Amino acid sequence: MKKSPFQRYFHIPLTASLFCGVMVTPLSGYAQDNSSFTPEQHKEIISTVRQALKNDPSILEDAIIAAQQKRTKQRTESASKTLAEKKNVLMNVLPTDGFIGNPNAKNTIVEFFDPRCPYCKKILPELVQLTKDDKNVRIIFKIVPILGENSVLQSRAIVAATRQNGYVSMMKAIMDSKEEITEDTIKTIAKQQKLDADRLIQDMKAASVTKALEDNVQLLRDLGIDGTPALVINDKKIIPGAVSYETLKTILQKEGR
Known part of the structure:
Protein backbone atom coordinates (compact mmCIF):
# COMPACT_ATOMS: atom_id res chain seq x y z
CA MET A 1 0.00 0.00 0.00
CA LYS A 81 18.06 28.68 12.28
CA THR A 82 14.72 27.55 10.85
CA LEU A 83 12.80 29.98 13.07
CA ALA A 84 14.87 32.82 11.67
CA GLU A 85 14.64 31.63 8.06
CA LYS A 86 10.89 30.96 8.22
CA LYS A 87 9.93 34.08 10.16
CA ASN A 88 7.66 35.37 7.39
CA VAL A 89 5.91 32.01 7.06
CA LEU A 90 5.38 31.77 10.81
CA MET A 91 4.42 35.36 11.59
CA ASN A 92 2.01 35.99 8.72
CA VAL A 93 -1.33 34.32 8.12
CA LEU A 94 -1.04 32.41 4.86
CA PRO A 95 -4.11 31.89 2.63
CA THR A 96 -4.29 28.29 3.86
CA ASP A 97 -3.92 29.14 7.58
CA GLY A 98 -6.56 29.96 10.14
CA PHE A 99 -6.28 32.50 12.92
CA ILE A 100 -8.15 33.93 15.88
CA GLY A 101 -7.62 37.04 17.97
CA ASN A 102 -6.54 40.57 17.16
CA PRO A 103 -4.88 40.59 13.70
CA ASN A 104 -2.65 43.46 14.88
CA ALA A 105 -1.70 41.87 18.20
CA LYS A 106 1.84 42.31 19.47
CA ASN A 107 2.22 38.63 20.32
CA THR A 108 1.72 35.70 17.96
CA ILE A 109 1.36 32.05 18.85
CA VAL A 110 1.58 29.56 15.99
CA GLU A 111 -0.01 26.21 16.76
CA PHE A 112 0.85 23.10 14.78
CA PHE A 113 -2.03 20.69 15.27
CA ASP A 114 -3.62 17.53 13.97
CA PRO A 115 -7.44 17.56 14.07
CA ARG A 116 -7.49 14.01 15.48
CA CYS A 117 -4.95 14.72 18.22
CA PRO A 118 -6.70 14.50 21.63
CA TYR A 119 -4.27 16.98 23.20
CA CYS A 120 -4.90 19.44 20.38
CA LYS A 121 -8.61 19.16 21.11
CA LYS A 122 -7.92 19.75 24.79
CA ILE A 123 -5.84 22.88 24.30
CA LEU A 124 -8.07 24.54 21.67
CA PRO A 125 -10.62 26.04 24.12
CA GLU A 126 -7.77 27.50 26.17
CA LEU A 127 -6.25 29.12 23.09
CA VAL A 128 -9.63 30.60 22.22
CA GLN A 129 -10.07 31.88 25.77
CA LEU A 130 -6.59 33.40 25.72
CA THR A 131 -7.41 35.56 22.70
CA LYS A 132 -10.62 36.71 24.38
CA ASP A 133 -8.82 37.70 27.57
CA ASP A 134 -5.74 39.23 25.98
CA LYS A 135 -6.18 41.54 23.00
CA ASN A 136 -2.43 41.52 22.41
CA VAL A 137 -2.45 37.87 21.37
CA ARG A 138 -3.35 36.19 18.10
CA ILE A 139 -3.20 32.48 17.30
CA ILE A 140 -2.22 31.21 13.84
CA PHE A 141 -3.22 27.62 13.11
CA LYS A 142 -1.07 25.39 10.91
CA ILE A 143 -2.58 21.99 10.38
CA VAL A 144 -0.29 18.95 10.10
CA PRO A 145 -2.01 15.63 9.30
CA ILE A 146 0.40 13.19 10.91
CA LEU A 147 -2.03 10.69 12.48
CA GLY A 148 -3.13 8.72 9.44
CA GLU A 149 -5.43 8.93 6.45
CA ASN A 150 -8.43 10.22 8.40
CA SER A 151 -6.29 13.12 9.59
CA VAL A 152 -5.54 13.91 5.96
CA LEU A 153 -9.26 13.88 5.11
CA GLN A 154 -10.16 16.19 7.99
CA SER A 155 -7.21 18.47 7.29
CA ARG A 156 -8.18 18.83 3.65
CA ALA A 157 -11.69 19.87 4.69
CA ILE A 158 -10.40 22.48 7.13
CA VAL A 159 -7.86 24.00 4.73
CA ALA A 160 -10.33 23.96 1.83
CA ALA A 161 -12.78 25.89 3.99
CA THR A 162 -10.44 28.91 3.84
CA ARG A 163 -11.84 29.56 0.37
CA GLN A 164 -15.18 30.28 2.04
CA ASN A 165 -13.69 31.99 5.11
CA GLY A 166 -14.65 28.94 7.15
CA TYR A 167 -11.33 27.56 8.41
CA VAL A 168 -11.90 28.20 12.12
CA SER A 169 -15.56 27.19 12.13
CA MET A 170 -14.81 23.92 10.31
CA MET A 171 -11.83 23.27 12.56
CA LYS A 172 -13.88 23.68 15.73
CA ALA A 173 -16.83 21.67 14.39
CA ILE A 174 -14.69 18.77 13.18
CA MET A 175 -12.62 18.63 16.35
CA ASP A 176 -15.74 18.83 18.54
CA SER A 177 -17.59 16.13 16.59
CA LYS A 178 -18.18 12.79 18.32
CA GLU A 179 -19.01 11.07 15.04
CA GLU A 180 -16.67 9.27 12.68
CA ILE A 181 -15.53 11.83 10.15
CA THR A 182 -16.25 10.78 6.58
CA GLU A 183 -16.88 12.73 3.41
CA ASP A 184 -20.61 12.61 4.17
CA THR A 185 -19.99 13.85 7.70
CA ILE A 186 -17.90 16.70 6.29
CA LYS A 187 -20.75 17.69 3.99
CA THR A 188 -23.16 17.76 6.93
CA ILE A 189 -20.77 19.81 9.06
CA ALA A 190 -20.15 22.23 6.18
CA LYS A 191 -23.88 22.83 5.77
CA GLN A 192 -24.22 23.41 9.51
CA GLN A 193 -21.50 26.06 9.22
CA LYS A 194 -23.39 27.73 6.36
CA LEU A 195 -20.77 26.70 3.79
CA ASP A 196 -21.29 25.37 0.27
CA ALA A 197 -20.73 21.65 0.95
CA ASP A 198 -20.34 20.57 -2.68
CA ARG A 199 -17.83 23.32 -3.35
CA LEU A 200 -15.91 22.35 -0.23
CA ILE A 201 -15.63 18.73 -1.32
CA GLN A 202 -14.33 19.86 -4.69
CA ASP A 203 -11.87 22.31 -3.16
CA MET A 204 -10.49 19.57 -0.91
CA LYS A 205 -8.95 17.98 -4.02
CA ALA A 206 -7.08 21.14 -5.06
CA ALA A 207 -3.33 20.94 -5.54
CA SER A 208 -2.90 24.06 -3.40
CA VAL A 209 -4.50 22.25 -0.47
CA THR A 210 -2.15 19.29 -0.86
CA LYS A 211 0.87 21.59 -1.09
CA ALA A 212 -0.17 23.57 2.00
CA LEU A 213 -0.38 20.38 4.06
CA GLU A 214 2.93 19.08 2.75
CA ASP A 215 4.61 22.44 3.47
CA ASN A 216 3.26 22.46 7.03
CA VAL A 217 4.53 18.94 7.73
CA GLN A 218 7.93 19.82 6.28
CA LEU A 219 8.11 22.95 8.42
CA LEU A 220 7.26 20.87 11.47
CA ARG A 221 10.13 18.51 10.66
CA ASP A 222 12.55 21.36 9.95
CA LEU A 223 11.81 22.75 13.40
CA GLY A 224 12.66 19.38 14.93
CA ILE A 225 9.15 18.88 16.29
CA ASP A 226 8.00 15.27 16.60
CA GLY A 227 4.32 15.60 17.49
CA THR A 228 1.31 17.77 18.18
CA PRO A 229 0.32 20.11 19.58
CA ALA A 230 3.37 22.34 19.31
CA LEU A 231 3.42 26.09 19.85
CA VAL A 232 5.83 28.68 18.52
CA ILE A 233 5.85 31.90 20.53
CA ASN A 234 6.76 35.05 18.59
CA ASP A 235 8.98 33.05 16.20
CA LYS A 236 11.48 32.59 19.04
CA LYS A 237 10.43 29.83 21.43
CA ILE A 238 9.05 26.36 20.71
CA ILE A 239 6.72 24.79 23.28
CA PRO A 240 6.09 21.06 22.58
CA GLY A 241 2.93 19.47 23.93
CA ALA A 242 -0.26 20.78 25.48
CA VAL A 243 0.19 23.49 28.10
CA SER A 244 -2.35 25.06 30.45
CA TYR A 245 -3.90 28.49 30.12
CA GLU A 246 -1.88 29.77 33.09
CA THR A 247 1.36 28.42 31.65
CA LEU A 248 0.67 30.19 28.37
CA LYS A 249 0.07 33.45 30.21
CA THR A 250 3.35 33.05 32.08
CA ILE A 251 5.28 32.26 28.90
CA LEU A 252 3.82 35.30 27.15
CA GLN A 253 4.84 37.53 30.02
CA LYS A 254 8.42 36.32 29.67
CA GLU A 255 8.59 36.04 25.88
CA GLY A 256 6.18 38.83 24.92
CA ARG A 257 7.32 41.63 22.66
Missing part, protein backbone atom coordinates in the same frame (compact mmCIF):
# COMPACT_ATOMS: atom_id res chain seq x y z
CA LYS A 2 1.37 3.40 -0.97
CA LYS A 3 1.99 5.63 2.04
CA SER A 4 0.45 9.07 2.25
CA PRO A 5 2.98 11.94 2.07
CA PHE A 6 1.49 13.11 5.36
CA GLN A 7 1.82 9.77 7.15
CA ARG A 8 3.45 10.09 10.56
CA TYR A 9 7.20 9.68 10.49
CA PHE A 10 8.54 7.32 13.14
CA HIS A 11 11.89 7.46 14.88
CA ILE A 12 14.12 4.61 16.06
CA PRO A 13 14.05 4.54 19.88
CA LEU A 14 16.81 6.72 21.29
CA THR A 15 18.88 3.96 22.91
CA ALA A 16 18.78 1.80 19.80
CA SER A 17 19.59 4.65 17.44
CA LEU A 18 22.47 5.84 19.58
CA PHE A 19 23.80 2.31 19.93
CA CYS A 20 23.75 2.03 16.16
CA GLY A 21 25.50 5.37 15.84
CA VAL A 22 28.14 4.60 18.46
CA MET A 23 28.80 0.95 17.74
CA VAL A 24 27.47 -0.25 14.43
CA THR A 25 28.80 2.55 12.25
CA PRO A 26 32.44 2.26 13.32
CA LEU A 27 32.39 -1.53 13.08
CA SER A 28 30.79 -1.44 9.66
CA GLY A 29 33.52 1.02 8.70
CA TYR A 30 36.13 -1.54 9.58
CA ALA A 31 34.29 -4.16 7.62
CA GLN A 32 34.32 -2.01 4.49
CA ASP A 33 38.05 -1.28 4.72
CA ASN A 34 39.35 -4.80 4.04
CA SER A 35 42.76 -3.49 2.97
CA SER A 36 43.52 -1.99 6.41
CA PHE A 37 43.13 -5.07 8.62
CA THR A 38 43.55 -8.79 8.21
CA PRO A 39 40.59 -11.01 9.21
CA GLU A 40 42.48 -11.94 12.38
CA GLN A 41 43.06 -8.27 13.27
CA HIS A 42 39.45 -7.44 12.55
CA LYS A 43 38.32 -10.27 14.83
CA GLU A 44 40.68 -9.11 17.58
CA ILE A 45 39.39 -5.53 17.40
CA ILE A 46 35.78 -6.69 17.80
CA SER A 47 36.75 -8.95 20.69
CA THR A 48 38.62 -6.10 22.41
CA VAL A 49 35.65 -3.74 22.09
CA ARG A 50 33.25 -6.36 23.43
CA GLN A 51 35.47 -7.15 26.37
CA ALA A 52 35.92 -3.47 27.20
CA LEU A 53 32.16 -2.99 27.30
CA LYS A 54 31.76 -6.02 29.54
CA ASN A 55 34.43 -4.79 31.93
CA ASP A 56 33.14 -1.20 32.01
CA PRO A 57 29.53 -0.71 30.76
CA SER A 58 29.84 2.99 31.61
CA ILE A 59 31.80 3.38 28.36
CA LEU A 60 28.59 2.80 26.40
CA GLU A 61 26.54 4.89 28.84
CA ASP A 62 28.94 7.82 28.47
CA ALA A 63 28.87 7.47 24.69
CA ILE A 64 25.06 7.44 24.64
CA ILE A 65 24.86 10.52 26.88
CA ALA A 66 27.43 12.38 24.77
CA ALA A 67 25.62 11.45 21.55
CA GLN A 68 22.29 12.53 23.03
CA GLN A 69 23.72 15.87 24.14
CA LYS A 70 25.24 16.43 20.73
CA ARG A 71 21.96 15.57 19.00
CA THR A 72 20.00 17.89 21.30
CA LYS A 73 22.43 20.73 20.61
CA GLN A 74 22.25 20.15 16.86
CA ARG A 75 18.44 20.08 16.89
CA THR A 76 18.28 23.26 18.96
CA GLU A 77 20.67 25.07 16.63
CA SER A 78 18.79 23.79 13.59
CA ALA A 79 15.43 24.88 15.05
CA SER A 80 16.78 28.36 15.83
Whole structure:
Protein backbone atom coordinates (compact mmCIF):
# COMPACT_ATOMS: atom_id res chain seq x y z
CA MET A 1 0.00 0.00 0.00
CA LYS A 2 1.37 3.40 -0.97
CA LYS A 3 1.99 5.63 2.04
CA SER A 4 0.45 9.07 2.25
CA PRO A 5 2.98 11.94 2.07
CA PHE A 6 1.49 13.11 5.36
CA GLN A 7 1.82 9.77 7.15
CA ARG A 8 3.45 10.09 10.56
CA TYR A 9 7.20 9.68 10.49
CA PHE A 10 8.54 7.32 13.14
CA HIS A 11 11.89 7.46 14.88
CA ILE A 12 14.12 4.61 16.06
CA PRO A 13 14.05 4.54 19.88
CA LEU A 14 16.81 6.72 21.29
CA THR A 15 18.88 3.96 22.91
CA ALA A 16 18.78 1.80 19.80
CA SER A 17 19.59 4.65 17.44
CA LEU A 18 22.47 5.84 19.58
CA PHE A 19 23.80 2.31 19.93
CA CYS A 20 23.75 2.03 16.16
CA GLY A 21 25.50 5.37 15.84
CA VAL A 22 28.14 4.60 18.46
CA MET A 23 28.80 0.95 17.74
CA VAL A 24 27.47 -0.25 14.43
CA THR A 25 28.80 2.55 12.25
CA PRO A 26 32.44 2.26 13.32
CA LEU A 27 32.39 -1.53 13.08
CA SER A 28 30.79 -1.44 9.66
CA GLY A 29 33.52 1.02 8.70
CA TYR A 30 36.13 -1.54 9.58
CA ALA A 31 34.29 -4.16 7.62
CA GLN A 32 34.32 -2.01 4.49
CA ASP A 33 38.05 -1.28 4.72
CA ASN A 34 39.35 -4.80 4.04
CA SER A 35 42.76 -3.49 2.97
CA SER A 36 43.52 -1.99 6.41
CA PHE A 37 43.13 -5.07 8.62
CA THR A 38 43.55 -8.79 8.21
CA PRO A 39 40.59 -11.01 9.21
CA GLU A 40 42.48 -11.94 12.38
CA GLN A 41 43.06 -8.27 13.27
CA HIS A 42 39.45 -7.44 12.55
CA LYS A 43 38.32 -10.27 14.83
CA GLU A 44 40.68 -9.11 17.58
CA ILE A 45 39.39 -5.53 17.40
CA ILE A 46 35.78 -6.69 17.80
CA SER A 47 36.75 -8.95 20.69
CA THR A 48 38.62 -6.10 22.41
CA VAL A 49 35.65 -3.74 22.09
CA ARG A 50 33.25 -6.36 23.43
CA GLN A 51 35.47 -7.15 26.37
CA ALA A 52 35.92 -3.47 27.20
CA LEU A 53 32.16 -2.99 27.30
CA LYS A 54 31.76 -6.02 29.54
CA ASN A 55 34.43 -4.79 31.93
CA ASP A 56 33.14 -1.20 32.01
CA PRO A 57 29.53 -0.71 30.76
CA SER A 58 29.84 2.99 31.61
CA ILE A 59 31.80 3.38 28.36
CA LEU A 60 28.59 2.80 26.40
CA GLU A 61 26.54 4.89 28.84
CA ASP A 62 28.94 7.82 28.47
CA ALA A 63 28.87 7.47 24.69
CA ILE A 64 25.06 7.44 24.64
CA ILE A 65 24.86 10.52 26.88
CA ALA A 66 27.43 12.38 24.77
CA ALA A 67 25.62 11.45 21.55
CA GLN A 68 22.29 12.53 23.03
CA GLN A 69 23.72 15.87 24.14
CA LYS A 70 25.24 16.43 20.73
CA ARG A 71 21.96 15.57 19.00
CA THR A 72 20.00 17.89 21.30
CA LYS A 73 22.43 20.73 20.61
CA GLN A 74 22.25 20.15 16.86
CA ARG A 75 18.44 20.08 16.89
CA THR A 76 18.28 23.26 18.96
CA GLU A 77 20.67 25.07 16.63
CA SER A 78 18.79 23.79 13.59
CA ALA A 79 15.43 24.88 15.05
CA SER A 80 16.78 28.36 15.83
CA LYS A 81 18.06 28.68 12.28
CA THR A 82 14.72 27.55 10.85
CA LEU A 83 12.80 29.98 13.07
CA ALA A 84 14.87 32.82 11.67
CA GLU A 85 14.64 31.63 8.06
CA LYS A 86 10.89 30.96 8.22
CA LYS A 87 9.93 34.08 10.16
CA ASN A 88 7.66 35.37 7.39
CA VAL A 89 5.91 32.01 7.06
CA LEU A 90 5.38 31.77 10.81
CA MET A 91 4.42 35.36 11.59
CA ASN A 92 2.01 35.99 8.72
CA VAL A 93 -1.33 34.32 8.12
CA LEU A 94 -1.04 32.41 4.86
CA PRO A 95 -4.11 31.89 2.63
CA THR A 96 -4.29 28.29 3.86
CA ASP A 97 -3.92 29.14 7.58
CA GLY A 98 -6.56 29.96 10.14
CA PHE A 99 -6.28 32.50 12.92
CA ILE A 100 -8.15 33.93 15.88
CA GLY A 101 -7.62 37.04 17.97
CA ASN A 102 -6.54 40.57 17.16
CA PRO A 103 -4.88 40.59 13.70
CA ASN A 104 -2.65 43.46 14.88
CA ALA A 105 -1.70 41.87 18.20
CA LYS A 106 1.84 42.31 19.47
CA ASN A 107 2.22 38.63 20.32
CA THR A 108 1.72 35.70 17.96
CA ILE A 109 1.36 32.05 18.85
CA VAL A 110 1.58 29.56 15.99
CA GLU A 111 -0.01 26.21 16.76
CA PHE A 112 0.85 23.10 14.78
CA PHE A 113 -2.03 20.69 15.27
CA ASP A 114 -3.62 17.53 13.97
CA PRO A 115 -7.44 17.56 14.07
CA ARG A 116 -7.49 14.01 15.48
CA CYS A 117 -4.95 14.72 18.22
CA PRO A 118 -6.70 14.50 21.63
CA TYR A 119 -4.27 16.98 23.20
CA CYS A 120 -4.90 19.44 20.38
CA LYS A 121 -8.61 19.16 21.11
CA LYS A 122 -7.92 19.75 24.79
CA ILE A 123 -5.84 22.88 24.30
CA LEU A 124 -8.07 24.54 21.67
CA PRO A 125 -10.62 26.04 24.12
CA GLU A 126 -7.77 27.50 26.17
CA LEU A 127 -6.25 29.12 23.09
CA VAL A 128 -9.63 30.60 22.22
CA GLN A 129 -10.07 31.88 25.77
CA LEU A 130 -6.59 33.40 25.72
CA THR A 131 -7.41 35.56 22.70
CA LYS A 132 -10.62 36.71 24.38
CA ASP A 133 -8.82 37.70 27.57
CA ASP A 134 -5.74 39.23 25.98
CA LYS A 135 -6.18 41.54 23.00
CA ASN A 136 -2.43 41.52 22.41
CA VAL A 137 -2.45 37.87 21.37
CA ARG A 138 -3.35 36.19 18.10
CA ILE A 139 -3.20 32.48 17.30
CA ILE A 140 -2.22 31.21 13.84
CA PHE A 141 -3.22 27.62 13.11
CA LYS A 142 -1.07 25.39 10.91
CA ILE A 143 -2.58 21.99 10.38
CA VAL A 144 -0.29 18.95 10.10
CA PRO A 145 -2.01 15.63 9.30
CA ILE A 146 0.40 13.19 10.91
CA LEU A 147 -2.03 10.69 12.48
CA GLY A 148 -3.13 8.72 9.44
CA GLU A 149 -5.43 8.93 6.45
CA ASN A 150 -8.43 10.22 8.40
CA SER A 151 -6.29 13.12 9.59
CA VAL A 152 -5.54 13.91 5.96
CA LEU A 153 -9.26 13.88 5.11
CA GLN A 154 -10.16 16.19 7.99
CA SER A 155 -7.21 18.47 7.29
CA ARG A 156 -8.18 18.83 3.65
CA ALA A 157 -11.69 19.87 4.69
CA ILE A 158 -10.40 22.48 7.13
CA VAL A 159 -7.86 24.00 4.73
CA ALA A 160 -10.33 23.96 1.83
CA ALA A 161 -12.78 25.89 3.99
CA THR A 162 -10.44 28.91 3.84
CA ARG A 163 -11.84 29.56 0.37
CA GLN A 164 -15.18 30.28 2.04
CA ASN A 165 -13.69 31.99 5.11
CA GLY A 166 -14.65 28.94 7.15
CA TYR A 167 -11.33 27.56 8.41
CA VAL A 168 -11.90 28.20 12.12
CA SER A 169 -15.56 27.19 12.13
CA MET A 170 -14.81 23.92 10.31
CA MET A 171 -11.83 23.27 12.56
CA LYS A 172 -13.88 23.68 15.73
CA ALA A 173 -16.83 21.67 14.39
CA ILE A 174 -14.69 18.77 13.18
CA MET A 175 -12.62 18.63 16.35
CA ASP A 176 -15.74 18.83 18.54
CA SER A 177 -17.59 16.13 16.59
CA LYS A 178 -18.18 12.79 18.32
CA GLU A 179 -19.01 11.07 15.04
CA GLU A 180 -16.67 9.27 12.68
CA ILE A 181 -15.53 11.83 10.15
CA THR A 182 -16.25 10.78 6.58
CA GLU A 183 -16.88 12.73 3.41
CA ASP A 184 -20.61 12.61 4.17
CA THR A 185 -19.99 13.85 7.70
CA ILE A 186 -17.90 16.70 6.29
CA LYS A 187 -20.75 17.69 3.99
CA THR A 188 -23.16 17.76 6.93
CA ILE A 189 -20.77 19.81 9.06
CA ALA A 190 -20.15 22.23 6.18
CA LYS A 191 -23.88 22.83 5.77
CA GLN A 192 -24.22 23.41 9.51
CA GLN A 193 -21.50 26.06 9.22
CA LYS A 194 -23.39 27.73 6.36
CA LEU A 195 -20.77 26.70 3.79
CA ASP A 196 -21.29 25.37 0.27
CA ALA A 197 -20.73 21.65 0.95
CA ASP A 198 -20.34 20.57 -2.68
CA ARG A 199 -17.83 23.32 -3.35
CA LEU A 200 -15.91 22.35 -0.23
CA ILE A 201 -15.63 18.73 -1.32
CA GLN A 202 -14.33 19.86 -4.69
CA ASP A 203 -11.87 22.31 -3.16
CA MET A 204 -10.49 19.57 -0.91
CA LYS A 205 -8.95 17.98 -4.02
CA ALA A 206 -7.08 21.14 -5.06
CA ALA A 207 -3.33 20.94 -5.54
CA SER A 208 -2.90 24.06 -3.40
CA VAL A 209 -4.50 22.25 -0.47
CA THR A 210 -2.15 19.29 -0.86
CA LYS A 211 0.87 21.59 -1.09
CA ALA A 212 -0.17 23.57 2.00
CA LEU A 213 -0.38 20.38 4.06
CA GLU A 214 2.93 19.08 2.75
CA ASP A 215 4.61 22.44 3.47
CA ASN A 216 3.26 22.46 7.03
CA VAL A 217 4.53 18.94 7.73
CA GLN A 218 7.93 19.82 6.28
CA LEU A 219 8.11 22.95 8.42
CA LEU A 220 7.26 20.87 11.47
CA ARG A 221 10.13 18.51 10.66
CA ASP A 222 12.55 21.36 9.95
CA LEU A 223 11.81 22.75 13.40
CA GLY A 224 12.66 19.38 14.93
CA ILE A 225 9.15 18.88 16.29
CA ASP A 226 8.00 15.27 16.60
CA GLY A 227 4.32 15.60 17.49
CA THR A 228 1.31 17.77 18.18
CA PRO A 229 0.32 20.11 19.58
CA ALA A 230 3.37 22.34 19.31
CA LEU A 231 3.42 26.09 19.85
CA VAL A 232 5.83 28.68 18.52
CA ILE A 233 5.85 31.90 20.53
CA ASN A 234 6.76 35.05 18.59
CA ASP A 235 8.98 33.05 16.20
CA LYS A 236 11.48 32.59 19.04
CA LYS A 237 10.43 29.83 21.43
CA ILE A 238 9.05 26.36 20.71
CA ILE A 239 6.72 24.79 23.28
CA PRO A 240 6.09 21.06 22.58
CA GLY A 241 2.93 19.47 23.93
CA ALA A 242 -0.26 20.78 25.48
CA VAL A 243 0.19 23.49 28.10
CA SER A 244 -2.35 25.06 30.45
CA TYR A 245 -3.90 28.49 30.12
CA GLU A 246 -1.88 29.77 33.09
CA THR A 247 1.36 28.42 31.65
CA LEU A 248 0.67 30.19 28.37
CA LYS A 249 0.07 33.45 30.21
CA THR A 250 3.35 33.05 32.08
CA ILE A 251 5.28 32.26 28.90
CA LEU A 252 3.82 35.30 27.15
CA GLN A 253 4.84 37.53 30.02
CA LYS A 254 8.42 36.32 29.67
CA GLU A 255 8.59 36.04 25.88
CA GLY A 256 6.18 38.83 24.92
CA ARG A 257 7.32 41.63 22.66
